[in-house]
Each structure stands twice: as C-alpha cells, then as structure tokens.
Amino acid sequence: SGYEDALEEVMGEEKPLILYFHSESCEWCKKLDSEYLTSYEVDQFLSNIPKVEISSSEEAPEKALYDKYGVSGLPSFFVLIPSMDSKPAKSISPFKKGNHMTPDEFISAIKRRIHTTITIKDIPCSRISSMKRPSNTMK
Numbered sequence: 607s608g609y610e611d612a613l614e615e616v617m618g619e620e621k622p623l624i625l626y627f628h629s630e631s632c633e634w635c636k637k638l639d640s641e642y643l644t645s646y647e648v649d650q651f652l653s654n655i656p657k658v659e660i661s662s663s664e665e666a667p668e669k670a671l672y673d674k675y676g677v678s679g680l681p682s683f684f685v686l687i688p689s690m691d692s693k694p695a696k697s698i699s700p701f702k703k704g705n706h707m708t709p710d711e712f713i714s715a716i717k718r719r720i721h722t723t724i725t726i727k728d729i730p731c732s733r734i735s736s737m738k739r740p741s742n743t744m745k
Contacts, residue, residue, distance in 0.1 A: 609671060612656040617688050622655050622720050627672065627682040627697075629662040634701060635681040642700055645709040651716070685719040 609625075616623050626643075628635035642648050660671050662680065671677075675684060682697040698715050700707035707715065 609658045609660070609667075612658045613688055615656050619689060620687055621689075622685055622687050624652065624655055624657040625671075625675065625682075625684040625686065626657060626659045627662070627675070627677045627680060627684075628659065629680050632662075632680045638681045638683070638700065642709055642712050647709045648713060651713045685716050687720070 612623055615621075628638070643652075660668055662672075663669065675682070677697075681699070683699065684697055698712075698719060700712045700715070
C-alpha cells in the first residue's frame with residue numbers, strides 16, 4: 607500500500623512523512639485541500655516530503671491506521687519521522703480555535719513539528735530523566 611511504501615522510503619533516515627486522513631464528504635477536508643494543500647507555497651514546501659492520503663473507510667488497512675494514530679476527527683494531518691518516533695503527538699490543523707492560519711503559518715507549524723521531533727531525539731535519555739520541573743513558586 608501507499609503507507610508501507612512511504613514508510614519504507616523514509617525508514618532509517620531522519621526524513622519526515624506526512625499522513626493526511628480525510629473524507630470526500632468532509633467540508634473541513636475540502637477547505638484544507640483548497641486553501642492550503644493546493645496553495646503554491648505549501649505545495650512547494652511539501653514537494654520533497656513523502657505524503658500518504660488515507661481516506662476514511664471501514665476497510666481493515668485504513669481503519670487500522672486510524673486506530674494506530676488515534677484519529678478522532680477529520681481532517682487529521684500528521685507529520686512524523688518514523689525512524690525516530692512511533693506515533694505523532696497530535697494532528698496539525700490550520701483551523702484550530704476559529705483562528706485560521708495563513709499558508710505560511712501552516713508551513714511554519716509543519717517545520718516546528720519536524721524540528722521538535724529531531725531536537726527531542728538528540729537529547730540523551732540520561733539527560734531527559736534528570737530534567738526537573740520548575741517548582742511552583744506561586745501560592
């Protein structure tokens with residue numbers, strides 16, 4: 607399938623993979639397509655990143671991917687680096703909280719997700735376990 611092929615393409619490298627869960631009847635999916643994914647800026651930025659579009663379906667392979675990534679609403683747009691993480695923290699949406707991002711802001715959100723994943727991976731495990739939370743100084 608497209609998912610396995612894309613996974614194989616990036617596995618073993620620190621390359622991102624886009625998973626886009628959508629439905630033909632989803633109005634927000636149509637909006638994501640028309641306002642973001644087909645915009646020149648976003649299209650150019652994503653041109654070298656493997657993308658997998660996963661349509662809503664009750665078919666076993668698609669349903670398994672929805673379950674694996676915890677998809678609870680559409681559209682769901684994940685950026686992950688399979689060689690470094692098994693499950694992305696959350697979907698990126700340009701429509702959150704009624705404040706729509708511009709295409710450039712959407713690209714920045716994708717870049718932040720890629721950078722955050724790589725940065726977290728580079729912190730040694732011993733350092734993560736020794737990190738302390740700041741104490742609450744407010745009373």
